[in-house]
Structures are given as C-alpha cells and as structure tokens.
Amino acid sequence: MTHAYYSTVLDHPVERVWAEIRDFGSYEWAGAGYAATLEDGRPGDAVGCVRRIPVPDGPPMRQRLLAHSDLDRGYTYEVCEPSPLGVTDYRATLRLVPITDGDRCLAEWSATFECPPADRADRVAQFRDRGFAVWLGSLRAALGAGEIMVDRT
Structure with a gap:
C-alpha cells in the first residue's frame, strides 16, 4: 500500500471546522467548483452513503462513506x-x-491506495500536494484567513 498524508493547523475551534465539513454530501468547501450530490437521498452522516462528484471530461467519481464519527x-x-x-x-x-x-x-x-511502483511518487504528490493541500486551503478560505502550519510526511 502507498500512503499520502497532509496536515495543517486551522485558526478556528474544532467545532466550527467540523460543522463545515461534517456532512459528507457537502463538498463546496473544497473549492472544486462544483457541488457533490448524495445518491438515494441518504443523509451525509449515514455510513454507506455514496457521494457523486462531477469530473471534467469523464464519468463522475463515486465515493462511499465507510465511517463517520462526531x-x-x-x-x-x-x-x-x-x-x-x-x-x-x-x-x-x-x-x-x-x-x-x-x-x-x-x-x-490521509489516504492509502495501490498503484504501480513507478507511479508512486507522482500519485503521492497528486493526492498530498494537488489534492489534500488544495482542498484544505479552500477550507481555510471558507472559514476565513488564518496562519498556515504544515506537516508533510
């Protein structure tokens, strides 16, 4: 398994941040420019619900919620x-x-995944730098500006 990880400190109380991201069906905070939808009208905290995210020039990505903890x-x-x-x-x-x-x-x-060994470095950078870092940066903007403190391991 390959592992990608990104962390940052947000200058907001954890309750405020959790309120923003808690609903798995709400993805606007990530700044992707399009809204996700939940299939079958299930709530965004229901384990097993599937989030559908539009993908430019391709079929939508589908993500299944495996665990959710308030x-x-x-x-x-x-x-x-x-x-x-x-x-x-x-x-x-x-x-x-x-x-x-x-x-x-x-x-x-963080994420774990499988990919060919030759693609590992690029895929880790894809998720860590062009994914998690960007989306958490958009979350920071949605919450209001604050200092950035980053750990990339």
Whole structure:
C-alpha cells in the first residue's frame, strides 16, 4: 500500500471546522467548483452513503462513506471502482483534532491506495500536494484567513 498524508493547523475551534465539513454530501468547501450530490437521498452522516462528484471530461467519481464519527470529528471513505484517479483500493480519512493552545484545530487528511511502483511518487504528490493541500486551503478560505502550519510526511 502507498500512503499520502497532509496536515495543517486551522485558526478556528474544532467545532466550527467540523460543522463545515461534517456532512459528507457537502463538498463546496473544497473549492472544486462544483457541488457533490448524495445518491438515494441518504443523509451525509449515514455510513454507506455514496457521494457523486462531477469530473471534467469523464464519468463522475463515486465515493462511499465507510465511517463517520462526531466524537472523533472525522470520516473515512473509499473511491468506488473503477476509479478515475489512476489507482485502486483508494481509502481516505479526514479528521480534526482540537488544539487547546489558541482554540485551534489540526486537520489531517490521509489516504492509502495501490498503484504501480513507478507511479508512486507522482500519485503521492497528486493526492498530498494537488489534492489534500488544495482542498484544505479552500477550507481555510471558507472559514476565513488564518496562519498556515504544515506537516508533510
């Protein structure tokens, strides 16, 4: 398995950030320029619900919610096959951790997936730098400007 990880500190209370991202069907905060929809009218915290995201020049991406926790402020999802991402067995977790010093929040986004060994570095950069970093930057903008503190491992 290949692993991609990105984290950042948001200068907002964890409850405020969780309120923004809690609904798996709401994806506008990611700044992708299009809205996701949930299939079958299920709520955005229902494990098993499927989020459909439009993809330019291709079929929509479908993502299934595998776990959702208000207590842990996070969720895990998988990309339904076939994946338009160029990988297989993609599973990601987005979670928030309260930082009590300054009433801030650590946002962590990670994914595991399979891909050919020759593609690993590019796929990790794709998800970490051109995905998670961009989407969490858009979340920061949606919440209001704040300092950026990043850990890329």
